[in-house]
Amino acid sequence: MRPLRILLPILLVVGWEVAAALINNPFILPSLTTVIPVLAHPFSTEYTLGSGSLVENAAISLGRVTIGFFMAAIVAIPLGIVMGRSPWLRDFLDSTVELLRPIPPLAWVPLSLAWFKIGMASMAFIIFIGAFFPILLNTIDGVKSIKLTWIEVATTLGARERQVLSKVILPGSLPTIWTGLRVGFGIAWMCVVAAEWMPGTTRGLGYLILYAYNFGQTNVIIAGMVVIGVIGILIDFLFKSIESRWFFWRGLER
Amino acid sequence: MTLIIRDLAKSFATEGKPPVEALASLNLEVLDHEFVSVLGPSGCGKTTLLRIVAGLETATSGTVELDGGAVTRPCPRMAMIFQEYSLYPWRNVLDNIAFGLEVKGEPAAERRKVAAQYLDLVSLADFAYHYPYELSGGMRQRVAVARALAIEPQILLMDEPFGALDAQTRNMLQKELLAIWEKTRKTILFVTHSVDEAVYLSDRIVVLSARPGRVRDVVSIDLPRPRDRTSPGFAAIRRYVLDLIEDAAKGQ
Numbered sequence: 001m002r003p004l005r006i007l008l009p010i011l012l013v014v015g016w017e018v019a020a021a022l023i024n025n026p027f028i029l030p031s032l033t034t035v036i037p038v039l040a041h042p043f044s045t046e047y048t049l050g051s052g053s054l055v056e057n058a059a060i061s062l063g064r065v066t067i068g069f070f071m072a073a074i075v076a077i078p079l080g081i082v083m084g085r086s087p088w089l090r091d092f093l094d095s096t097v098e099l100l101r102p103i104p105p106l107a108w109v110p111l112s113l114a115w116f117k118i119g120m121a122s123m124a125f126i127i128f129i130g131a132f133f134p135i136l137l138n139t140i141d142g143v144k145s146i147k148l149t150w151i152e153v154a155t156t157l158g159a160r161e162r163q164v165l166s167k168v169i170l171p172g173s174l175p176t177i178w179t180g181l182r183v184g185f186g187i188a189w190m191c192v193v194a195a196e197w198m199p200g201t202t203r204g205l206g207y208l209i210l211y212a213y214n215f216g217q218t219n220v221i222i223a224g225m226v227v228i229g230v231i232g233i234l235i236d237f238l239f240k241s242i243e244s245r246w247f248f249w250r251g252l253e254r
Numbered sequence: 255m256t257l258i259i260r261d262l263a264k265s266f267a268t269e270g271k272p273p274v275e276a277l278a279s280l281n282l283e284v285l286d287h288e289f290v291s292v293l294g295p296s297g298c299g300k301t302t303l304l305r306i307v308a309g310l311e312t313a314t315s316g317t318v319e320l321d322g323g324a325v326t327r328p329c330p331r332m333a334m335i336f337q338e339y340s341l342y343p344w345r346n347v348l349d350n351i352a353f354g355l356e357v358k359g360e361p362a363a364e365r366r367k368v369a370a371q372y373l374d375l376v377s378l379a380d381f382a383y384h385y386p387y388e389l390s391g392g393m394r395q396r397v398a399v400a401r402a403l404a405i406e407p408q409i410l411l412m413d414e415p416f417g418a419l420d421a422q423t424r425n426m427l428q429k430e431l432l433a434i435w436e437k438t439r440k441t442i443l444f445v446t447h448s449v450d451e452a453v454y455l456s457d458r459i460v461v462l463s464a465r466p467g468r469v470r471d472v473v474s475i476d477l478p479r480p481r482d483r484t485s486p487g488f489a490a491i492r493r494y495v496l497d498l499i500e501d502a503a504k505g506q
Contacts, residue, residue: 149339152310157354157405158330167357171344249343252387254394 030219038223047220051211052203054227061204062231064120065192068127069185076132076184077177080139081169090140097136105130105191109198118200123192130191131184138180142173147253175247182239189232257284257307257409257441262316263466264302275466276302280316282460282469284409284443289435291444291452293495294462294470295503300445301413303467307443308334308411320409330354332409333402338418340398341386347397348373348382354405372400375434392423399434409441416451428454432479449499453492454481461498464505471498 013032020031038047042054051057083090108129109122116122146169154168196206205228212220243250262280265273276299284290292300305311307318309328318325320332328334333354341350348369349356355365373379376396386394395415402410416424428451435442446452452459456475463470473495477487 147339149336150342152334153336153340154353154357156308156310156328156332156334157357157401158328159353159357163357167353168342171342174344247344249385249387253339253343254341254387254391 027216027218030222034219035222035226038220039226042227047217047223048208048212049215049217051208054205054208054223057203057205057208057224058227058231061192061196061206061228064123064195064204065127065185065188067120068124068192069131069188071124072128072131072184072188073135073181075128076135076180077139080136080177080180081143081165081173083136084140084143084173085169097133101133101137105187106194109194113198118198122198123195123201126195126198127188127191131188134183134187135177135180138183139173139177142176142180143169145176146172175243175250178239178243178247182236182243185235185239186232189228189235193228256286256321257282257443258317258319259283259303259307260317260319262303262306262318263314264299264306264311265314265466277306277313278466278468280462280468284441287439287441289442289444289455289457290460291446291456291458292460292462293446293449293452293499294467295464295499296447297465298462298502299465299467300447300462303462304334304411304413304443304445308332310334330358330405331407332411333405333407334411334413335395335398335402335415337414338391338394341394341401343386346383346385347378347389350386350397351401351404353401358405369400369404372404373397375403375437376400376430390423391419392427395419395427396430399431403434403438403440407440409443412442412444414446415444417447424451429480431455449492449495450483453488453495454483459495461495461502463502470502473498 016029017032020026020029023029026034038054041047043056045051045053048054048057052060083093105126108126112122112125116125150168150172151164154164159167192204193206193209195201196204197210201207205224209221209224212218212224259280259282262277263275264277265275267273280303282290292303294300302311306313307325309318309325309332312326320329325332342353345353348366351369351372352360352365355368360368370379370382373382376399378393378396378400381389381393386397389397398415399410416427419427431442432455434440444452444455453475459473459475460469461471461473462468473491475491477485477491481488
């Protein structure tokens with residue numbers, strides 16, 4: 001299994017080098033030997049023509065995505081819990097959620113600019129939209145999946161309404177909410193790149209790769225893409241490892 | 255601590271359909287320290303009766319009284335044990351048992367101590383830090399019993415607690431339940447569909463009629479415990495109760 005897993009990446013890299021040599025045009029396909037130095041000096045601004053180092057831009061993008069993501073979580077989790085608990089509210093809101101959900105976050109860019117002007121608020125809004133729906137829908141699912149017996153046991157043991165919420169409904173739906181957070185963060189991370197293409201942006205990984213394009217630095221574009229991908233994988237891995245540590249009981253309810 | 259059920263009736267309303275009567279003018283008195291089982295044809299409202307007594311459902315009419323006070327919501331003087339899915343999978347055994355004490359606001363050290371005592375009572379002391387998914391069905395029900403006992407109720411309400419277990423485990427748990435009952439002197443109201451189980455455990459068996467359920471017969475069992483399932487006396491009572499239920503199912 002192991003050798004097979006790394007076979008294709010190796011072939012791709014070899015194929016890339018061969019193709020780069022054949023094409024012989026660094027603007028279309030730069031050789032690996034020009035991409036690696038960019039990645040090997042993540043703190044240097046030498047390759048990025050004054051638009052900040054890779055690390056600096058990554059930190060800025062991460063900061064933005066975190067803000068939008070947390071705002072989405074703060075709104076979506078409580079709303080999802082209330083919707084999961086109240087069939088009435090679900091009936092009331094469901095159609096609206098279903099209408100808004102299929103609209104791609106990027107379609108909100110023009111409205112976002114109109115409402116929030118150029119800057120942080122606009123970007124946070126786009127990321128918010130991207131992360132919001134997966135968190136909301138998973139929270140509703142998680143709360144709905146709470147077994148009635150769990151709640152009844154708690155009330156017969158003397159738990160009040162608030163304790164049922166904090167000691168049964170919340171811990172019981174947390175694994176599913178966590179899945180929503182993981183998926184939501186993944187989408188938010190995709191959105192940040194596009195959000196950083198909005199006019200007036202001067203930093204961030206999304207900005208960096210577009211800026212590099214304007215200077216014909218395809219090697220910096222690819223290096224930026226690699227960093228975006230690696231950060232995405234690392235954060236997903238973080239979510240997954242917390243999931244298997246905290247929610248080991250998931251799927252084992254009896 | 256006497257439990258008095260008076261003229262209890264319950265009907266379930268479904269939109270566009272005539273309401274279904276589950277219980278009708280049901281009267282029952284359960285005495286202190288008594289072990290009473292409720293039997294009846296399927297769908298006769300046994301579980302509904304128990305849920306109303308527990309305060310989980312409201313009666314359409316009639317009352318449930320505990321020492322003269324009406325029961326309309328769950329109260330910690332009664333604890334309910336469900337058939338399954340009742341343990342919290344994210345809590346280990348000890349914290350499951352301590353749940354009732356935790357919501358009461360007992361400090362952590364105190365509730366752990368009490369929980370450990372009840373864990374000992376159901377002979378699971380070695381499993382304090384295990385999680386429910388690591389336990390067999392029988393062990394999980396013993397934890398559920400310990401958790402109910404930990405809030406020190408006077409009455410245990412048990413809704414087919416051993417119904418999902420295999421026959422051997424079931425017999426073992428029945429024996430353990432009797433031992434616990436004799437040690438703790440609780441009153442037990444026990445719903446089951448197994449005549450054998452009811453005869454083995456109970457002081458009295460309440461046989462309900464087919465829907466809407468009302469008390470059709472009450473059978474007192476004077477056999478000394480531990481009861482021998484193969485004895486002629488046991489068989490005779492079982493035969494008698496079985497006939498009652500069959501008659502009830504036929505609606506006679």
